[in-house]
Amino acid sequence: GNSVTQMEGPVTLSEEAFLTINCTYTATGYPSLFWYVQYPGEGLQLLLKATKADDKGSNKGFEATYRKETTSFHLEKGSVQVSDSAVYFCALTGGSNTGKLIFGQGTTLQVKP
Amino acid sequence: ETGVTQTPRHLVMGMTNKKSLKCEQHLGHNAMYWYKQSAKKPLELMFVYSLEERVENNSVPSRFSPECPNSSHLFLHLHTLQPEDSALYLCASSRGSGGASYGYTFGSGTRLTVV
Numbered sequence: 001g002n003s004v005t006q007m008e009g010p011v012t013l014s015e016e017a018f019l020t021i022n023c024t025y026t027a028t029g030y031p032s033l034f035w036y037v038q039y040p041g042e043g044l045q046l047l048l049k050a051t052k053a054d055d056k057g058s059n060k061g062f063e064a065t066y067r068k069e070t071t072s073f074h075l076e077k078g079s080v081q082v083s084d085s086a087v088y089f090c091a092l093t094g095g096s097n098t099g100k101l102i103f104g105q106g107t108t109l110q111v112k113p
Numbered sequence: 114e115t116g117v118t119q120t121p122r123h124l125v126m127g128m129t130n131k132k133s134l135k136c137e138q139h140l141g142h143n144a145m146y147w148y149k150q151s152a153k154k155p156l157e158l159m160f161v162y163s164l165e166e167r168v169e170n171n172s173v174p175s176r177f178s179p180e181c182p183n184s185s186h187l188f189l190h191l192h193t194l195q196p197e198d199s200a201l202y203l204c205a206s207s208r209g210s211g212g213a214s215y216g217y218t219f220g221s222g223t224r225l226t227v228v
Contacts, residue, residue: 032214043203043219045115051214089156093214100169101207101217105155 002027006090006104013111019077021107023064023090026071031092033057033066033073034101038087047075047088080111116140119204119220127228128194134223136187136204145187146217147179148203156203162187194227201225 007022025033032051036044048057053068062077073090090104117138126132136145147159161169162181176198178190187204201224205217 032216034216036219041221043115043117043119043221044205044217045219046216049216100158100161103156 002031002092002102004090004092004102004104006088006107008107009087010108010110013080013109015082015111015113016079017111019075019080019084019109021075021088021090021109023073023075023104024071025073025090025092027092033064034091035062035064035073035075036089036091036103038089038106040086044089080109082111082113085109085111115218115220117204117206117218117220119202119223121223122221123224123226125226125228126191126194128196130194131190131192133191134189134202134204134225136189136220138185138206138218138220140206140218142206142208142218143184144207145181145184146205146207147187147189148205150201150203150222151199160189191225194225196227199225199227 004025034049035047037047038044047062048059048064050057050066053066056063056065062075064073064075066073087106087108089106091101120135144163146161149157149159158171159173160179165181165184176193180188201222203222204220207217208215
């Protein structure tokens with residue numbers, strides 16, 4: 001079945017540093033790919049998504065490009081802020097029109113002033 | 114506010130109690146989900162409802178009992194829980210079968226503590 005692997009955290013950065021959180025996937029067919037963010041004490045919020053190869057999702061300064069050749073969907077941001085401290089989840093659709101999303105284990109990002 | 118509302122936000126219950134978690138959405142979605150999020154563990158999908166019919170039950174113990182009376186409401190009935198059931202319980206909705214490509218909308222969760 002489809003699966004997703006994220007880099008282990010926590011990731012600790014200084015404010016204004018460049019962020020990359022790696023995500024790779026295994027899938028049959030053509031899944032849609034997502035990044036979700038979970039701020040402390042909250043549920044998950046959709047951050048960005050891409051539905052086909054070479055699509056770039058972007059939101060709030062974050063970007064990720066759907067790379068079919070490397071089966072990756074790495075999350076990047078050029079300059080992080082303290083307010084970006086959260087847990088980030090990579091996800092993909094389960095395939096075969098199951099209506100399911102499959103989530104990675106999450107990566108904690110801590111940004112220090 | 115995401116459009117998916119969960120109540121209560123926090124719940125403390127004894128192992129012999131019976132309680133229910135509630136989830137409500139008015140986004141016009143017709144699939145709803147319960148997830149369990151425990152510390153240092155991946156998100157665990159518990160139940161999936163599509164058009165008010167349960168389509169998935171991922172080997173969840175019978176002390177958790179879901180109910181979906183209509184497409185806008187989802188409940189999780191709890192009884193005789195164990196301390197290891199303490200977790201954040203998240204509800205989500207989507208546009209239904211095949212609608213996962215649009216993503217899920219999550220509620221803020223219910224933080225459950227079993228004492």
